[in-house]
Amino acid sequence: MLFPQQNDRRNRLDLSGLWEFQLDPDEVGETEGWFAGLAAPRTIAVPASWNEQFEDTRDYMGVTWYLQQLYVPSSWQGDRIHLRVGSANYAAKVWVNGRHVGSHEGGHLPFTLDVTDAVQWQGENTIAIQIENKLMSTRVPAGSMSGDKPTGFMNNYPDTTFDFFPYGGLHRAVYLYSVPQTHITDVTVTTTVDNPTAAAPTGTVQVAVVASAGYSGLGELVIQDGEQAQTVALHFTDGSATAT
Structure with a gap:
């Protein structure tokens, strides 16, 4: 929540x-x-x-x-x-x-x-x-x-x-x-580290977003790390969207 x-x-x-x-x-x-x-x-x-x-x-x-x-x-x-x-x-x-x-x-x-x-x-x-x-x-x-x-x-x-x-x-x-009438109701972030013992480990971040009222359409996910920011497109279907 x-x-x-x-x-x-x-x-x-x-x-x-x-x-x-x-x-x-x-x-x-x-x-x-x-x-x-x-x-x-x-x-x-x-x-x-x-x-x-x-x-x-x-x-x-x-x-x-x-x-x-x-x-x-x-x-x-x-x-x-x-x-x-x-x-x-x-x-x-x-x-x-x-x-x-x-x-x-x-x-x-x-x-x-x-x-x-x-x-x-x-x-x-x-x-x-x-x-x-x-x-x-x-x-x-x-x-x-x-x-x-x-x-x-x-x-x-x-x-x-x-x-x-x-x-x-x-x-x-x-x-x-x-x-707003259409709004985000929940966000779940799941992280996975692929090679934790490596000198420079890599991993995956998956973000699942739930919107109200079964929204279908586009959205944006902004990932920010300090001064660096990346925008990822979200495609909602029946109120749900996932980005990796």
Whole structure:
């Protein structure tokens, strides 16, 4: 997954800072529509774990809600708008302006959602992220389970004995960014050294590029080494191109 960079084709808003926050131990927030506004919010810093910011959240494991309001620049109209969450431990659901735009499980990797169709250009936008960090045998860290337990798991779920503390929250920055309708979504570089023991070894560099929306057409790959640069033509078919 590519990290969003600010340049002449892509714009980026860093949503780090203060968000609204609320615990949801009874798991009523989704039914009551907290994605449109929290019932009793407090202010929390993002990125950070909720366990380290309030006394009553130190040992909390369960459902929580984060909410942020912002304006999206009108100059972004016509582009695709993506929301990138660097880390939401452990499982997350995301709403934009009351519309569910996606979910993700796994707190150790980032995820990106295309939120273009949910963005409104007049007035503020509301981003709501529901996060829960319950211990389960299929998660990291794995805790003991109530009822039937897999062999080898502890018997005191979900108290205190597990591999490491299951911090919950938005642990990395959240970004809103724009990309052109046709854009690069992924790049993979593979290198091979043919004769590593030679005085002047040679090798091969293969670059695979993935473009959005099944793009077919031409592109350019610029390889730069110091002051030297080489341009290689890319021929995209159904969104993929490879150069060696």
